[in-house]
Amino acid sequence: MAQKPPPCMWAERKDRLFITVELIDCGDATVDFSEDKIAFKGTGKKGDSDPAEHAFTLELNGKIKPEESTFKATDRAIEILGVKKEAGAYWEKLVTQPNKVTKAWLTTNWALFCEEDDEDAAANAKVAGFGGYGDRSRIVPAEDSDDEGVDDRPADVTDIMG
Numbered sequence: 001m002a003q004k005p006p007p008c009m010w011a012e013r014k015d016r017l018f019i020t021v022e023l024i025d026c027g028d029a030t031v032d033f034s035e036d037k038i039a040f041k042g043t044g045k046k047g048d049s050d051p052a053e054h055a056f057t058l059e060l061n062g063k064i065k066p067e068e069s070t071f072k073a074t075d076r077a078i079e080i081l082g083v084k085k086e087a088g089a090y091w092e093k094l095v096t097q098p099n100k101v102t103k104a105w106l107t108t109n110w111a112l113f114c115e116e117d118d119e120d121a122a123a124n125a126k127v128a129g130f131g132g133y134g135d136r137s138r139i140v141p142a143e144d145s146d147d148e149g150v151d152d153r154p155a156d157v158t159d160i161m162g
Contacts, residue, residue, distance in 0.1 A: 005056035005102075006046060009109035010094050013119055015087035017064065017094070018112050021078035022046065023054060029073045031080055033066035038082060042073075056105070059096045062086075090116050 007022040021029075023044030032039040041055040063085035071080040095102060 003041070003053045003055040005105040006044065006054040008056070008106050009112075010106065011109040011112035011114065012084075012090055012094070013114065014090065014116070015084050017080075017082035017084065018109065019058070019080040019082065020109055021054075021080065023078060024076060025051070026073055026078055029071070029078045031071040031078070033064065033069040033082070035063045035066060035085065036060050038064070038069075038080060040078070040080070042078065058094065058106075061091045061093050061096050 009020045009022070011018045019038065021040055021042075023029075023042060023046065026042040026044030029040070029042035029044075037057055037059055039055075039057040041053075043051050043053050045051050060082075064082040065085050068083040069081060071078055073079075094106070
């Protein structure tokens with residue numbers, strides 16, 4: 001009997017792929033990387049089911065660096081990181097296989113999903129040092145500890161409040 005693919009989710013960035021294999025207690029997971037394929041095999045549980053053998057091969061739509069790609073098995077899932085051979089544009093789709101082959105078990109990971117434009121904005125926000133809010137120096141005045149007792153409110157507010 002052929003081994004069924006486990007439920008999987010995927011997302012990408014300009015330089016990497018994130019694939020989450022949703023198997024519980026899969027201690028014997030193996031992932032083989034080649035430039036144009038990622039192959040998984042392991043025994044684990046889907047939800048409350050009994051442990052079963054699962055396997056799949058993703059025929060990638062682009063190329064990855066097998067020597068830099070890796071995976072980590074946790075109690076709840078297997079997390080696969082594929083490093084793209086050429087960083088740049090997002091792939092049109094993850095695999096070359098027809099949708100009818102993968103649609104029952106491979107879906108988008110909306111928790112990690114990011115549009116190409118959003119990725120650039122997120123990187124710029126991190127550089128600014130304030131999450132997704134950018135430079136906050138225009139919003140929050142810098143604290144000045146040597147002005148104790150000095151009222152920093154604008155003059156018009158001081159006039160109103162006394």
